[in-house]
Amino acid sequence: MSRTSGLSHLHRGLISRVDKAIREYRLIEPGDRVLVAISGGADSIGLLTLLLDTRYLADWRLELVPVHLHMGFREPDHEGLRALREYIQRLGLQLRVYESQIGPLAHSDFNRANPCFLCARLRRQRLFEIADELGCNKLAFGHHRDDVIQTFFLNLLYSREISTMVPKQDFFGGRFYVIRPLYYVDKGWLQRFALEQGLPVFDSGCPSTGHTERDRIAARVRELTRGDPRLYENIFKALHRVKLDYLPRQIPGGFR
Known part of the structure; x- marks a missing residue:
């Protein structure tokens, strides 16, 4: 009997896509100790x-270290954290919780124009510090294909460059790697999976939720691809078929 025979079709499909990302981009290697950043969301x-x-x-040889960094938007959701701890304990792991005031700092008066950028940067910086303390060489984030x-x-549109998130990215000369195993997974599938599995999801309390530039871009992408699911798939695939010969390049010695 297959090991996946008792799993739902959605569950098997998600495992397959995570395994595909791991194999194609060598996200995981023997002996890795991976910090898994747990925000409390479905992703x-x-x-x-x-x-x-x-x-x-797949018999991957790795150690997973789940970490929740409280962002300080409000008092910790003790009930949500308790449910999350219990769930992770049932998985055979221990959740480590760290406190911070990153959220209020990023949303303070001096930075109201772009709180999300600073919040993400400070959060990642703190997670690198925690990874170093815990002896982790990789950090796994829940970014998915929609992201x-x-x-x-x-x-x-806002940075005037052609770039995006990548499945695997090195930092500090390869001392740490950020990996994104959900690279081939759509957000909608994760939301369905959370409902199907009864995952203990809770809200971070971020005041910018639903009002960010990313939220506005997400709405525009939905409008752009509405009625034809191929368009969404085509955008993603186009990121892997970049034809540099058909993009302008500065010619050395050319006139300005």
């Missing part, structure tokens, strides 16, 4: 669950 809790499933089914597409448009 990150689903990521931890699927990494454990994939580790078991990849939205980041492409955000960078195109």
Whole structure:
């Protein structure tokens, strides 16, 4: 009997896509100790669950270290954290919780124009510090395919560059790697999976939720691709078929 025979069609499909990303981009290698950043949302809790499933089914040799960094938007959700701790304990792991005031700092008066950028940067910086303390060489984030597409448009329209999130990215000369095992997974699938599995999802309390540039880009992408699901898939695939010969390049010695 197959090890996946008792799993739902959605569950098996998600495991397959996570395994595909791991194999194609060598996200995981023997002996890795991976910090899994758990925000409390469906994406990150689903990521931890699927990494454990994939580790078991594919016999990946790695150690997973789930970490929740409280952002300080409000008092900790003790009930939500209790449910999350219990869930992770049932998975055979221990959740580590760290306090911070990153959220209020990023949303303070001096930075109201762009709180999300500073918040994400400070959060990642703190997670690198925690990874170093815990002896982790990789950090797994719950970014999914929707995030990849939205980041492409955000960078195109607001940063005037053609770039996006990548499945694997090194920092500090390869001392740490950020990996995104949900690279091939759509957000909608993760939301369905959270409902199906009864994942203990809770809200971070971020006041910008639903009002960010990313939220506005997400709405525009939905409008752009509405009625033809091929368009969404085509945008993602286009990121892997870049024809540099058909993009302008500065010619050395050319006139300005």
